Amino acid sequence: MPRPIKLPVVPPSFHVLGELPLDVGLGIFSLCSPFDLVQLAATSKSNRTLILTHESLWESAHNNLARGECPRLPTRPIVETSGNYSQEAYVLWVFGGGPCSQCSKPTTSLPFKFLFRFRACSTPCSRILMSRQHVHYCSPAEFKALPYSIGLPHIAREEPSTEIYIYTSLKFVTNAKHEATAAKQFNNRGYRPPASSTFKRRSQAELDAEYTRRERSRPAVEKNADDLQTWRDLYNAQHAVVAAANNDFITRMAKEERVNPSRLGRTPTLKRLKHAFDRDLELLTPSVWSHNLSTIVDELGPKRVVCQHCGKTYDEDRLSAHLSDCQDAQLGTMFGWNKQKALCQQCPESRRLYTKDGLEDHRVAQHGLVRSVIAWKRCPLCPDRFRVFKSQEGRMKHDNDVHNSGPPARGPSRDGK
Template sequence: MSRKSRAAYTRILPASLPPLDQIPLDIVIFILQHCSPFDLAQLSLATKSFRRILTGHPSLWKHAQLQTSRGTCPLLPECPPESFTHEAYAAFIFGGGHCSHCSKLTNHLPFLSLFRFRSCSQQCKSALMSEERMFTDWGDINQTAFWSPWLPHFHSQVLGKTYRVYDRQAIALAWRELQDATAFTAGLARPFPNEFPARSTDELGLIHAKREQALASLTLNAQLVTEWAEHYLVEKRRMRETNLAFIKLVANCDNVSVRQVLECSGFQRIFAAFNRDLEKLTFTVWMEHRYAVLTEINGIRFGRQKALVDQVECPHCQQSFGVEALSVHTVAKHSDVDPDLLPIRPPFMMGKKHCRDCPKSDRVYTGQGLRAHQRAKHP
């Protein structure tokens, strides 16, 4: 590439961002103040520089919380610091995860955040709330159990009486944790070394005390998140319809369909992210990604066309051939036919032509190559 061409090529390239430490800190802070909680959680995983900034400016999380209020949706309840870091809280609420019943990946919100339950379907949700998974302490006979003061639970009313309801798997996990600590304290082989860190029963007792102190704020937060999620999902559906209408508008301008735009994997993620953050898609966003979307749509179109025309009928003898073989067949068997006029040609022949003075040759040339060939072979 010549120096002039390289300079012209460089001018049309988008300018790359300078390293983070070369951007003034106040500008970085200003940008981060307009991020959603999940944006900050993702950035904290990107580089140590972002983690240092987020640690040194905890007010950024407050600004991020303000971004969660749109329309009828109130602010996301504040993170309970005894139970979550800000990063973990944002990822837990917005980042999706495995279904608590079948382990299938899902982007649904947790439906029972007190137990950290997330379901991929109504069927899995019903299974998680069934008696097989839920343990109701009828008669309060387990109030003296070692796990009772600190294990998360909710209350259920039956015939006017209130009972505590626990997760059976959480109870089983608490017992295994105690058995592992007891064995470690006694100097015996630990039964669950891959499940828990090595700790004595005294150390475990201190952890139980911390869990008991955090239980009240965790329970309150779970209740608030459940109430918030109802409003959030309503606003998210509304924002999705708004963004679909916008995509339809811009897609019509480029003679493509909404379905084709949303088939593009990159734009699927953009669409999902804007809906998640209750943000409207804008023309600026569309123009930034338009070229990539249209390029991918053309690739998908070609892939479908190739699948449909894998076998093509020769228009002159009705035999069927692959797309590439049809051109070779035409040159070999129909020398009076111009192979460049075939309705379907393989992609490597696009923009190229056969030499009509070489009727038995299936070689193709670019315009410049054909002129050079004719000067050399057919003066």
């Protein structure tokens, strides 16, 4: 029989949302995801009381996760043994993230092997977790011979050799062993269990009673782990669909705001929103977006723009300052990009802007520039600036046609004959 839990008294009115009648408040809470409920319960004593006294809220929260291919969250096992099986602890265990069971790195992923309570941060860690390093296995007889193995969740599997093996978490076994030693040493005040142990200290009689409860609870715990394991694959598949749709939404909003989508996605508020919506298999909506837009824009900081001349990125308000000392812009390479006009570097007083050809003419006339390198571009026999040739072939054709000199226009001889 589950141990009776003392429930707190329901508060007379629904305080959190102002003057709302209780049933309206409950209606709103019934739209929450399981993780929302846990977080709401943590915000105030009256919320917690309200949530813990309305089992139906947990029911609706579990149902709210049934989206697309994903079924509702399997219900927690209702058991008499101690352990993290309260509604809140159960939801936190599934959705709250925690350290990787192999390397202790924090991870937000769901537990990856529910029966062994394993959480993995990566595929390599999940492989190590399913090895002898973390899994205890032995024959059923050996398992039964361990006095402290009573009630430990485990699986029996038939191996190709047709032998049946019992698998459980090595940590469960080690912990249970220390727990048994600690019960034997209950009256020894000097005894300290190892720091890694996670059990409550009990006398031998208390532990024997707990063993009985544990063994009676085991089928429910094992069934729930099995249900969660099946549910996890469907949840993860739907999670991937929702996460992709939410990414598309962010990309669309980034286009509207004219910012880089990954930069937008890295703002703390949008990152939190995306994580919560993905987790609860919910799509981000325009109203969520407009609600949070001003915070997100603040977090974006000044707009970053690229200098057309040197290709480096600057804050929008710093670009004009940069342009005045951008080496590339000063060197006049701006001609190459588009038909922009430039100042003459040799006339610092003048504000006159020249095109590329205009500047060359000006420098020939005013600063004694010799047009030696590009002599073929203009014909010395024709008036200056009469025509600028685009290619050497064009100039050769011109020489041939207009001045009857140079190699023939068609098929200029390559061997010089």
